[in-house]
Amino acid sequence: MHLEETRDTVVMAQGIKIRGSAEYQRELFTLQKELVKLQGWVKQEGLKLVVIFEGRDAAGKGGVIKRITQFLNPRICRVAALPTPTEREKTQWYFQRYCSHLPAAGEIVLFDRSWYNRAGVERVMGFCTESEYQEFLRSCPEFENMLQQSGIILIKYWFSVSDEEQEKRFQSRRQDPLKQWKLSSMDLESRARWPEYSKAKDVMFAHTDTSLSPWYVVEADSKRLARLNCIRHFLNLVDYKDVTPPPMELPERTHSTDYVRPPFESQTRVPDFYYK
Numbered sequence: 001m002h003l004e005e006t007r008d009t010v011v012m013a014q015g016i017k018i019r020g021s022a023e024y025q026r027e028l029f030t031l032q033k034e035l036v037k038l039q040g041w042v043k044q045e046g047l048k049l050v051v052i053f054e055g056r057d058a059a060g061k062g063g064v065i066k067r068i069t070q071f072l073n074p075r076i077c078r079v080a081a082l083p084t085p086t087e088r089e090k091t092q093w094y095f096q097r098y099c100s101h102l103p104a105a106g107e108i109v110l111f112d113r114s115w116y117n118r119a120g121v122e123r124v125m126g127f128c129t130e131s132e133y134q135e136f137l138r139s140c141p142e143f144e145n146m147l148q149q150s151g152i153i154l155i156k157y158w159f160s161v162s163d164e165e166q167e168k169r170f171q172s173r174r175q176d177p178l179k180q181w182k183l184s185s186m187d188l189e190s191r192a193r194w195p196e197y198s199k200a201k202d203v204m205f206a207h208t209d210t211s212l213s214p215w216y217v218v219e220a221d222s223k224r225l226a227r228l229n230c231i232r233h234f235l236n237l238v239d240y241k242d243v244t245p246p247p248m249e250l251p252e253r254t255h256s257t258d259y260v261r262p263p264f265e266s267q268t269r270v271p272d273f274y275y276k
Contacts, residue, residue, distance in 0.1 A: 018224065018225060018228065024224045024228070027228055028067060028227065028228060028231075031228065031231045031232055031235065032067065032068075032070060032071050032231075033071075034235050035068060035071065035072060035231065035235065036071055036072065036244075037240060037241075037242045037243070037244060038235060038238060038240045039072050039073060039076050039077060039108070040242075040243045040244055041238075041240035041241055041242075041243055042076065042106060042107070042108055042238075042240070043076055043106040044106075044243050045106075046105035046106050047105070047106065047153060047238075048102070048103045048104065048105060048106075048107060048150075048151055048152045048153065049103060049107070049108040049109070049152070049153045049155075049238070050102065050103060050108075050109050050111065050147070050152055050153065050154050050155070051108070051109070051110050051111065051155045051156075051157070051234065052111045052114045052116070052154070052155070052156040052157065053065060053110065053111060053112055053113070053114075053157050053159065054113060054114065054116050054120070054156070054157070054158050054159070055157075055158050055159030055160060055161065055218075055220065056159065056160070056161045056166055056190075056197070057166065057170075057186075057187045057190050058161065058166050058169035058170055058173065058182075058187070059159035059160065059161040059166070059220045060159055060161070060220045060223045060226050060227070061112060061113075061157075061159050062112060062182075063223055063226075063227060064159075064218075064226065064227045064230050064231065065079055065110050065112055067227050067231065068110065068231060068234075069110070072108075076106065076107060076108060077107075077108040077109075077110065078107070078108070078109055078110070079109075079110045079111075079112055080098075080101040080109055080110070080111050080112065080114075081111075081112035081113065082097065082098070082101070082113070085097060094115070094118065094132070094135075094136065095115055095143050098111075098114065098115050102147070102152065103152070115136075115140065115143075116140075116204065116208075118132070118133065118136040119133070119136060119137065119140075119200060119201075119203070119204035119207075119208070120197065120200055120201070120204070121186060121190075123200045124190075124193055124196045124197055124200050125186070125189065137203070137204075137207040137208070138207075140207065140208050141207070141208055141210055141212075141213065144208075144210075144212075144213045145212060145213070148212060148213065153238065154213055155216070155234065155237055156213065156214070156215050156216065157215075157216050157217075157218055157230060157234075158201075158205075158215050158216070158217050158218065159218045159220040159226065159230075160217050160218065160219055160220055161220045161221055162221055163194055165220075165221045166191075167191070170183065170187070170191065216233060218230045218233075
């Protein structure tokens with residue numbers, strides 16, 4: 001099932017104008033209900049689904065991942081956000097540490113950044129050699145073809161944000177104590193290397209934007225629109241059916257006559273600091 005099948009086709013063809021927060025929340029919830037249906041189909045059919053989220057720092061990748069996973073079962077849909085490789089991992093085959101996070105049947109894995117680190121930050125910051133970089137560009141399409149040949153559905157998103165909007169988000173993160181953790185030394189360095197990152201992205205696309213494994217570019221200057229457009233596109237890429245089971249019948253509760261609940265005073269309780 002594609003999302004168009006559940007909506008008026010004329011409206012879907014024209015698009016939907018999002019005028020404010022209420023319309024955004026309503027449309028987002030509609031899409032999230034469809035994500036739950038997709039999850040059920042993936043589990044029933046034993047599909048293996050990998051979605052890669054790449055893009056500029058502060059482009060909104062984490063925001064769309066959070067909205068996708070909000071109502072999904074973490075045992076079925078999980079996020080892979082790998083830290084800096086260890087010294088041991090640096091000696092492994094480059095793709096090796098990512099393979100352990102790939103899905104089994106009935107699972108969805110969302111990569112918050114992925115093996116494309118080599119084509120981006122590692123290339124720009126000099127964390128890999130020229131030969132390692134060139135080998136990545138050569139072997140990455142082969143690696144992704146192997147994944148697809150094994151039955152994995154691979155989807156790749158690139159979040160594109162303008163220099164001006166990225167700067168606004170960096171400033172917001174710098175001033176907001178709840179978001180300061182999002183700023184790293186690599187993020188700050190990227191501000192001074194915008195042209196280098198742009199060139200690296202263009203080279204990456206030239207080698208890895210293939211007919212079998214294309215990049216889908218999400219315009220992300222508007223976070224809300226980027227989330228809606230990305231989720232809707234994702235739903236329409238996977239042909240799924242609604243296999244939601246009917247509501248379960250709850251059995252009557254049994255009441256035991258020989259059970260006495262221990263007194264509250266015998267338990268270590270959390271203080272009622274907040275109360276009605």
